[in-house]
Amino acid sequence: MKNINLKFIGIACLFLITSIKSYSQISKAEIIATGLTCSMCSNAINKQLKATVGVDSVSTDLNTNTFTVYFKKESKIMPRVLKEGVEKAGFFIGSLVITVPTENLKIEGDKTISLNGSTFVLLNEELKNSNGETKLKVYDKGYVTQKEHKKLLKTFSKTASYPLDNEDDYHIKTVI
């Protein structure tokens, strides 16, 4: 009996470890920054993002202030780190779309997904896979413009966790 228990625990542990290992990472993030017009300002964001632990590379479209961030393997960066980076440079995120391998997105009850200790709450229906990757847009405060956030507070008034602004909870919709 004890043996079986131990085996069971062992298998459970192994399962846990492997599942932690396959804990998904965000493979790409597309950030549109707001309130800047100069390439020196963009460069401040660019350098800040590049200096972030776990970031592999950043490509920038200076005309739209879009920063595409690629991550190192096993990086566990969550959107909060990117938000802090942009704000350190003196600006704000106007839009954030993250790309996550679809296999890592397992919906638990109540339309939530756990990822590296953060909770992602789905605001629209189902996940739509596209080429094994899913694009998710973050709708929380600090990831959309202030004006947009004010409107969204009304739009998502039925989602109890939305107005709480818990920094490790992200409210997302899939993007096609």
Place this chain on the structure above:
Amino acid sequence: MRKFLIAFSFFLIQGISAQELFVVTDPASNVPAGSLGIRLGQSIFKEQMKSGYSYHLMPEVTWGINKNLMVRTSMFVSNRSNQLVTEGASFYTKYRFLSTDDLHSHFRMAAFGRYSFNNADIHQEQIEIMGHNTGFETGIVATQLIKKVAISASVSFEKAFDNKPDYRFPTTQSDNATNYTVSLGRLMYPKKYTNFKQTNINTMLEFVGQTLNENGKSYLDIVPSIQFIVNSQARIDVAYRQELYSSMLRSAPNGFYLNLEYNFFNVSK
């Protein structure tokens, strides 16, 4: 002069994109957190009460403590005693307390304070703690970006003390003043960005005024400038300052500025 001003203002307002890295004023936005900026400011102004030129050298170091707070220290060197002498230094801090940013606009406000000391002789009624007087200045600045045109305005209170150890502030002069500035900026080049190495060219127009609180004497200056941003990291400003109006005694109101600046990003976390 008036025609030139109208033309210049129009030129700025119909612009496609704007800048707020002004030459003689500071916008409400701060430098990036953890960045270090080094600037060598130089100015050469024509003396009004004697022959010759007044040359000032102003090395500055700026550091972004966090996203809302920055500090700056400046040193004042001048040729007033016919050779280059360090006359004083200044400490400046600015705190951004309001930011409402949208995709194509932002409005920001900040409070700032500066303390300077200087040991030079006091030779004018104008109060200028950037290189002339010992004293402090405190105020607020608001910067708005509307349809890609940046407009910044500030109001501040400035008070002068004795220039220790040798020069007392003249009791016949007002030792405090109200300052006000309005700045406009526009990006001229490039029309479309291709990379970080592209040199940006900005033009700016700034108005700087002061009223002495005890006697109401005032001045108003205009400062047009051109700015080059090289490699998205270095900055060269060339500006000309011209007095538009003055009812106070000023020793050298008109002249040129040449600033060289280099920014190191992410010096500290």
